[in-house]
Amino acid sequence: MSKIIQKVKGTRDFYPEEMAQRQWLISKLRVASEAFGYRQYDGPCLEQIELYAAKSGEELVKEQAFVFDDRGGDPITLRPELTPTISRMVASQQNQLTFPLRWWSFGPFWRYERPQKGRTREFFQWNIDQIGSDSVLADAELLAVAARFFREVGLSSDLVQLRVNDRELMDAELMNLGLDEVQKTAILRLIDRLDKLPIDVWEKMVLEAGLTETQLRGLQGLLENKLLWKNSPRLVQLFDILEDLGESAYVSYDPRIIRGLDYYTGVVFEAHDTKGEFRAILGGGHYADLVADVGGKPTPGVGFAMGDVVIMLILEKYGLLPSRDMDPQALFMTIFDETTQAASLALAAELRQAGFKVLMSEIDRLGKQFRYADRIGMRRVLVLGPSEIEKGLVVVKDLKSGEQVEVERQQLISMLSA
């Protein structure tokens, strides 16, 4: 055999077992999204680089996007995120759409990064947004969607938490400390990096940003103040609403959530595993204007994105992924020998007609056929040999329990359906 060509760095193969898990994940986030009335949409995976022009100074596009020329020489980008796409979609039909929009999406994205655990170059992402609403109800709703998703996959609030903050609150608090605009920007960035740096290094960098010792102490006080949210009317309302929605267990306040320096303006949030073992599961927040970069009427909204990689690692760690076995309802139809093949084929066809999934075997020793059925994770095996045909019976064996019963051919379908 010739050498197997490697897959592209940072990509993954999805064998049937993994594909089944991906479909399962999609089914769960679909349930969470649709429970709140969100509708699925998608855009192209290929976009013109101009779509990202407004952000072209940012690292995401400049350093991390896959860009190549098409045959006509025009630069094409593999989408690294969905926001510019949805912005275009909203802006170009702004007068026909009824706001607020509740939209969700799941699809592939590409970023040219160094792969490591929880981060690949090709990944899938759940995006969900409520667009055209500036209400704190909308912010709370998105958090409730995320909480519903976690409950749906079996992650309790002991294992994952949605950590929330308010950019306006932080802005005001930093202003109170006497920071100017430049300092505020630098400090917001440093708050984001607090966990990554040794404390003495971090303090040094804060002072280098121009803060006094007093301001540093004040800043540290802010970051340890778990009750700081009480200074934000919006957060007070938010937590009230989440209480009413029955989701407050999943949500907590964290003054250290900043979410970089992107377009978020109000409430921001991230979900993490409570042990802090993994990267952020999802991140999002409130933005003042989705379509600012592409023209159109200012459109606020709130949304979040969740990658498939980290959530699957966490679900795997806690044993919450579904069984990789075949569908337990599927049937394995053995063929005893040449003389009974026709009867087995006919029975299989009849069962498929009745809605069952039926796999057929090759003619071989029954032991081999059972062994194969067992290896591929089949639960139920049917035997239709000469003696069964003679008596009008079918043998049904449950491979998990080892129990085996003889069933009247006429009763087979009702017995299997039970």
Next chain:
RNA sequence: GUGCCUGUAGCUCAAUGGCAGAGUGCUUCACUGUGGCUGAAGAUGUUGUGGGUUCGACCCCCAUCAGGCACCCCA
């Protein structure tokens, strides 16, 4: 893009410059109408790839590819 660690059978890993191994999985048989358990036998490698040092390299050196960790950034 920066720094560091790792790469040996399908999988998990041994072998510290001197004959490439184990467990598990796989194939066959015991078992010609029944998988799992047990027992026996068997197959499997350009030691990621390409160079170099050496009488001799899985082992040391260089490059390269891939994975992982910390940055950067972020899902």
